[in-house]
Structures are given as C-alpha cells and as structure tokens.
Amino acid sequence: xxxxxxxxxxxxxxxxxxxxxxxxxxxxxxxxxxxxxxxxxxxxxxxxxxxxxxxxxxxxxxxxxxxxxxxxxxxxxxxxxxxxxxxxxxxxxxxxxxxxxxxxxxxxxxxxxxxxxxxxxxxxxxxxxxxxxxxxxxxxxxxxxxxxxxxxxxxxxxxxxxxxxxxxxxxxxxxxxxxxxxxxxxxxxxxxxxxxxxxxxxxxxxxxxxxxxxxxxxxxxxxxxxxxxxxxxxxxxxxxxxxxxxxxxxxxxxxxxxxxxxxxxxxxxxxxxxxxxxxxxxxxxxxxxxxxxxxxxxxxxxxxxxxxxxxxxxxxxxxxxxxxxxxxxxxxxxxxxxxxxxxxxxxxxxxxxxxxxxxxxxxxxxxxxxxxxxxxxxxxxxxxxxxxxxxxxxxxxxxxxxxxxxxxxxxxx
Amino acid sequence: xxxxxxxxxxxxxxxxxxxxxxxxxxxxxxxxxxxxxxxxxxxxxxxxxxxxxxxxxxxxxxxxxxxxxxxxxxxxxxxxxxxxxxxxxxxxxxxxxxxxxxxxxxxxxxxxxxxxxxxxxxxxxxxxxxxxxxxxxxxxxxxxxxxxxxxxxxxxxxxxxxxxxxxxxxxxxxxxxxxxxxxxxxxxxxxxxxxxxxxxxxxxxxxxxxxxxxxxxxxxxxxxxxxxxxxxxxxxxxxxxxxxxxxxxxxxxxxxxxxxxxxxxxxxxxxxxxxxxxxxxxxxxxxxxxxxxxxxxxxxx
Numbered sequence: 045x046x047x048x049x050x051x052x053x054x055x056x057x058x059x060x061x062x063x064x065x066x067x068x069x070x071x072x073x074x075x076x077x078x079x080x081x082x083x084x085x086x087x088x089x090x091x092x093x094x095x096x097x098x099x100x101x102x103x104x105x106x107x108x109x110x111x112x113x114x115x116x117x118x119x120x121x122x123x124x125x126x127x128x129x130x131x132x133x134x135x136x137x138x139x140x141x142x143x144x145x146x147x148x149x150x151x152x153x154x155x156x157x158x159x160x161x162x163x164x165x166x167x168x169x170x171x172x173x174x175x176x177x178x179x180x181x182x183x184x185x186x187x188x189x190x191x192x193x194x195x196x197x198x199x200x201x202x203x204x205x206x207x208x209x210x211x212x213x214x215x216x217x218x219x220x221x222x223x224x225x226x227x228x229x230x231x232x233x234x235x236x237x238x239x240x241x242x243x244x245x246x247x248x249x250x251x252x253x254x255x256x257x258x259x260x261x262x263x264x265x266x267x268x269x270x271x272x273x274x275x276x277x278x279x280x281x282x283x284x285x286x287x288x289x290x291x292x293x294x295x296x297x298x299x300x301x302x303x304x305x306x307x308x309x310x311x312x313x314x315x316x317x318x319x320x321x322x323x324x325x326x327x328x329x330x331x332x333x334x335x336x337x338x339x340x341x342x343x344x345x346x347x348x349x350x351x352x353x354x355x356x357x358x359x360x361x362x363x364x365x366x367x368x369x370x371x372x373x374x375x376x377x378x379x380x381x382x383x384x385x386x387x388x389x390x391x392x393x394x395x396x397x398x399x400x401x402x403x404x405x406x407x408x409x410x411x412x413x414x415x416x417x418x419x420x421x422x423x424x425x426x427x428x429x430x431x432x433x434x435x436x437x438x439x440x441x442x443x444x445x446x447x448x449x450x451x452x453x454x455x456x457x
Numbered sequence: 458x459x460x461x462x463x464x465x466x467x468x469x470x471x472x473x474x475x476x477x478x479x480x481x482x483x484x485x486x487x488x489x490x491x492x493x494x495x496x497x498x499x500x501x502x503x504x505x506x507x508x509x510x511x512x513x514x515x516x517x518x519x520x521x522x523x524x525x526x527x528x529x530x531x532x533x534x535x536x537x538x539x540x541x542x543x544x545x546x547x548x549x550x551x552x553x554x555x556x557x558x559x560x561x562x563x564x565x566x567x568x569x570x571x572x573x574x575x576x577x578x579x580x581x582x583x584x585x586x587x588x589x590x591x592x593x594x595x596x597x598x599x600x601x602x603x604x605x606x607x608x609x610x611x612x613x614x615x616x617x618x619x620x621x622x623x624x625x626x627x628x629x630x631x632x633x634x635x636x637x638x639x640x641x642x643x644x645x646x647x648x649x650x651x652x653x654x655x656x657x658x659x660x661x662x663x664x665x666x667x668x669x670x671x672x673x674x675x676x677x678x679x680x681x682x683x684x685x686x687x688x689x690x691x692x693x694x695x696x697x698x699x700x701x702x703x704x705x706x707x708x709x710x711x712x713x714x715x716x717x718x719x720x721x722x723x724x725x726x727x728x729x730x731x732x733x734x735x736x737x738x739x740x741x742x743x744x745x746x747x748x749x750x751x752x753x754x755x756x757x758x
Contacts, residue, residue, distance in 0.1 A: 072555050072556035075549045075552030076553045079572075079619075080572055085587075241482050247482075248476075268740060268743055269489060271677075273682070273707070273735060275682045276732055276736050279732040384682035384707070388711065390714075413586065414582050432586060435580065436583070443578065
C-alpha cells in the first residue's frame with residue numbers, strides 16, 4: 045500500500061517539476077536576452093546622438109553680406125577679403141595675413157574664414173536621431189517659435205571635417221584628427237615595447253624555463269598582473285616614466301626640449317605605460333600559441349642537429365606566429381580603448397596641433413571622448429558620440445583582422 | 458678515421474646570449490610588480506607620514522582642503538557601485554552561462570557567444586557615456602528627477618554590472634562545460650529534469666570555477682574607473698543612498714590627477730595611498746580566486 049502511495053505522490057509531483065523547469069529555462073533565456081538588449085541599447089544610444097537635426101543660428105545673416113546683389117557664395121576673393129577686413133579686428137586680420145597673405149589664398153579658404161569669423165554659425169539647439177525621425181513637425185514648430193532666425197538642417201556629426209579637423213573649443217568645428225593621430229603614436233610605442241618583450245618572455249617560459257621556483261613565480265606573477273586594475277598602471281607610469289625617467293621621456297637627453305613637455309607627460313610615457321599594461325596579456329596569449337605547436341616538430345628539428353634557438357626560430361615561431369599576432373592585436377585593441385591610465389599619466393586636455401615626435405604632448409581618442417562627455421552642453425555629447433563611433437570602427441576592424449588570422453591559420457597544423 | 462667528429466658538447470655563446478635576454482624579458486614582469494609595490498609604497502609612506510593610519514582607515518570624511526583623509530568616504534562609494542554591479546552581473550551572468558552550456562543549441566551558442574564577446578571588448582569610457590546619457594535619464598524617469606541626482610552610484614553600478622556580465626558568463630560557462638557528460642547522463646537516467654540536472658548536478662560540480670569567476674568579477678568592479686569617473690559624480694560623499702552622487706577611489710584618483718598635479722603635494726601622495734589600497738584589495742581577491750580554483754577543483758578522470 046505504502047509503495048503505491050509513494051508512486052502517486054511521485055506522479056503528482058511531476059507536472060510541477062516540469063513547470064518549474066520551464067519557468068527557469070524561460071528565465072535563463074530572458075537573462076541572455078538582457079545581455080543582448082544592453083548591447084543594442086548601447087549602440088542605439090550612440091547612434092541616436094551622432095545624427096539628428098541641428099538648428100543653426102548665424103550671428104550675421106549671409107544675405108546682408110551680399111555686395112551689389114551678388115550672394116556671398118559667388119563673391120570674388122577680393123570682395124570676401126574686404127568683408128573680412130570690415131568685420132574682424134585689425135589684429136586678427138593682420139595675423140592671418142602674416143600667416144599666409146590673402147592674395148595667395150584660394151577663394152574657398154577665404155570663404156571658409158568669412159563663414160567662421162563673420163557669419164559665425166552656432167548650434168542653437170540639437171535633436172536626437174529618434175526625435176528627428178519621429179517628431180519632425182514638432183521640431184519645425186519649435187524652431188519657428190524659439191529660433192526664428194535659425195536654419196534647421198539634418199546633420200551627421202561624424203563627417204569628413206570631423207575626421208580631419210583638430211580639437212576646437214567650438215563643438216561645431218571640433219574634430220578627432222589630433223586624437224586619432226595621438227592614439228596611433230601611443231599604440232605604436234606600446235607595440236614596439238610590448239611585442240618583443242612579451243614574445244620573448246613567452247618563449248622563455250614555454251621553451252627554456254624548467255619547473256624551478258623562480259619560473260613558477262614568474263608565471264604566477266604574470267597571471268596576477270593581468271588582474272591589476274588599469275589605473276594602477278597609470279599611477280606606476282606617473283611615478284616611473286613621467287617623474288623618475290623625466291630626462292628620457294621628455295627628450296631632454298637629446299638636447300633642448302619643448303618647454304611644454306619638459307615635465308615628461310609625453311607620448312613616450314603614455315606608450316610605455318600602456319605597454320606595461322598589456323604586457324601580461326601579450327605574454328599569456330603568446331604562451332598559448334607556442335604551447336599549441338606540437339612537440340614532434342621540435343623533436344624532429346633536434347633530431348636533425350639543430351640547436352635550441354634554431355629550432356625555436358625556424359620551426360616553433362613560424363607555426364605560432366598567427367596565434368601570437370591574433371593575441372597581440374586583441375591586446376592592442378585593449379590599449380586603444382584605455383582611458384584611465386592615460387588621464388593619470390597626464391594626457392593634455394586641449395591640443396590643436398598634430399603630434400610630431402614621441403616627445404610631443406598627447407591626447408588620444410578615448411581621452412577626447414571622456415572630455416567631451418564630461419562637458420554639460422548637448423553638442424559636446426553629439427561629438428562624443430561621433431568620436432565613439434570612430435573608436436568602435438577602429439576596434440572592430442582590428443578584431444576582424446584578428447578573427448581572420450585565427451580562421452585562416454588555425455587548421456594548418 | 459683520424460679526423461673524426463668531435464662529439465663533445467660545444468659551448469655556443471650566441472645561444473647563451475639569446476637565452477639570457479629571453480630570461481630578462483621573462484623576469485621583467487617581476488620587475489613590474491616590484492615597481493608597483495615599491496613606488497606605491499614609497500609615496501604612500503610620505504602620505505602616512507602626514508596622515509595617521511588610524512585616521513586613514515577609520516575616517517569617513519575625505520576633504521583634502523581641510524586635511525580630512527578618511528578612506529571610508531571613497532571606499533564606501535566603491536563598495537556601493539561594486540555591490541550594485543554584482544546585483545546585476547552575478548544573476549544575469551550565471552543565468553546566461555547556464556543557458557549557453559545546458560540549454561542552447563549549438564547554433565544559438567555560436568551566434569550568442571561572439572555577441573557577448575563584443576560587449577566585453579567595448580572600451581569602458583563608452584560605457585561611461587552610456588551610463589550618463591542613457592542609464593541616468595532612465596533611472597530619473599522611473600524614480601523621479603527629485604529622487605535621482607544627475608550623477609549617482611546606481612547608474613554607474615548598473616552599467617559596471619553590464620560591463621562585467623560577459624566576463625562572469627564566459628568564465629562560468631567554461632567551468633560548466635568542463636563537467637563531464639557522464640554526470641548529466643547519470644542524472645537523466647535517474648529521472649531528473651533538465652533544470653534539476655543543471656542546478657543540482659552540474660552547477661555544484663562546477664562551483665569552484667563559478668566562485669572564482671564571481672571573485673574576479675568583484676575585483677574587476679572595484680578597479681573599474683571610467684564609468685564611475687563619468688557617471689558617479691565628483692566630490693566625496695559618505696552615503697548609502699544609491700541615487701546620490703559619491704566619488705569612488707578610482708574616480709577620485711582620475712579627478713585629481715587630471716589637472717597638473719604638483720609633485721610632493723599631499724594630493725599627489727594621496728593617490729599613491731589610495732592606489733596601494735586598491736592594489737592590495739584587487740590582488741588579494743585575485744589570489745583568493747586562484748586558490749579556490751586550485752583547491753576545490755573537482756578532477757574527473
């Protein structure tokens with residue numbers, strides 16, 4: 045009797061167990077969905093700010109600048125120069141003329157200068173992509189009411205002049221040129237330091253190191269360094285590269301230096317700091333790639349009388365290099381996105397000229413994004429979003445290269 | 458037979474030189490750690506020459522202008538953002554790992570995993586932008602503008618959580634996938650449902666890996682900088698209200714080192730003291746996580 049009762053209990057229980065199984069499986073699915081929704085929200089949020097309507101107000105209406113009924117766009121360079129002379133301060137006009145005489149300038153150059161200095165278009169209000177698409181009528185009405193003189197146009201904040209212009213205090217004219225060049229300079233230094241150092245360390249650990257306590261210590265240490273927060277590397281860089289090695293990182297050992305970078309807050313310091321930061325990642329990735337090379341290759345090489353280094357150089361490394369490169373590219377994309385250590389090392393807040401040497405002041409794309417995001421004005425949010433898109437495209441293309449390398453060479457051995 | 462080959466081992470100086478330089482490259486990482494401990498320690502000593510350890514570790518006010526250096530003002534904000542991040546990342550990350558390893562079809566896994574990897578590859582400053590321009594307005598919309606400040610730890614914490622989800626899910630999934638199929642087959646054979654197999658058999662078998670993932674996630678959240686620098690606010694504030702602005706340890710370092718910091722000022726010294734505190738916190742969490750993996754790993758042969 046008791047046996048049957050238990051069986052009934054068991055059977056009663058079954059639907060409930062399946063119900064809760066179904067419930068939890070749904071919950072796990074939803075959680076996965078949340079992760080994907082977060083990614084979509086992030087991307088949409090950025091796109092939303094990078095495009096949209098802009099109401100531009102001109103300080104002086106271009107139509108009033110027309111001479112003898114000829115509109116501004118069609119005026120002769122001499123007339124444009126005249127307009128400029130009339131409307132800007134004499135000092136500015138002279139400075140411009142000294143920089144490059146107006147007679148030698150093209151019509152477009154003078155026209156741009158007139159627009160920038162005389163007409164002075166300024167964004168009175170901006171709208172997000174979503175609003176621009178959905179509430180177009182409302183925006184039109186609002187502009188007509190609040191900014192009667194403003195012109196409404198749809199703008200992509202990421203455009204040719206944004207990519208090519210240097211930093212500016214005016215969001216309408218600011219660009220990422222200096223920041224992108226700065227990022228490239230810094231990452232080049234990082235790579236020059238971390239790649240040979242990291243691959244060398246990986247070769248030592250995989251090919252030479254025996255199971256001694258010191259080698260185990262190195263390995264544990266590398267694993268721990270990979271978990272140190274990036275800002276700590278920034279503090280280390282500040283103490284060692286910026287302050288301790290100031291004569292080297294400021295370029296003073298090569299002769300007289302630019303007084304603005306004499307404090308060592310240079311591209312070189314930034315690159316080396318990021319080099320320390322990604323070194324553990326490069327080592328760990330390279331170790332995995334070297335470990336994946338079959339031992340039979342080494343034995344065959346030794347068997348033919350090759351020395352240890354000949355074996356590594358001619359047989360192990362050629363087979364491991366795709367993996368090493370993939371890992372290095374991923375580490376470099378980490379370096380490209382780093383912000384905190386560079387703020388601590390002393391990225392410059394405002395540079396308008398291109399970096400020319402490792403001893404120049406620096407700013408990078410993430411630093412620029414951080415600064416623009418911290419500004420309260422809406423337009424800076426818009427260009428921050430545009431800069432984020434530039435950064436994400438660079439990172440995405442690096443990752444595509446990494447995945448391509450991995451797939452291309454992974455089946456070879 | 459007279460000029461026979463000399464079979465004795467030849468000393469090759471080139472080889473020795475190469476090995477020596479490779480050894481230096483390997484040992485360089487030790488130098489980095491020594492550098493961190495030495496430099497941070499040295500400047501922190503200068504700091505503690507002016508501020509007593511007791512004040513530093515017990516004070517709840519951090520106002521360098523009036524010589525108040527109590528780490529709890531900053532540490533509390535760090536713990537708040539970390540706690541909020543864990544509330545988001547641990548349940549969602551664990552659920553995703555269970556879904557991917559136990560439920561998802563091969564195809565679903567192949568598409569979902571790269572998407573999560575993309576999430577992990579986005580720079581943190583972008584997440585900071587996301588926190589400020591999306592999460593904060595969202596929170597203010599839900600709870601009201603009077604309740605939620607423009608800068609607040611809740612928004613920063615939630616977004617740190619989102620940032621960490623892929624890390625938790627991929628580490629946990631590795632642990633779950635390492636559990637042998639035979640255990641699942643045995644559970645099914647005894648009549649367990651899919652959920653019971655996953656939660657009562659597979660999960661306990663992988664618990665060491667999952668715990669390790671959780672601890673590494675906490676360490677990562679504590680060290681996270683840009684999200685809090687952008688979204689959590691400036692100025693120390695000892696509060697337990699997640700909707701108020703409060704500066705974390707990392708956020709404080711970024712803010713005061715952003716300007717041209719003069720050496721040998723107490724501000725300069727203080728970032729090293731905070732950095733050292735941060736370093737030991739994350740280091741001990743990482744060491745604990747490695748210990749757990751090594752000690753409690755179930756070995757199946």
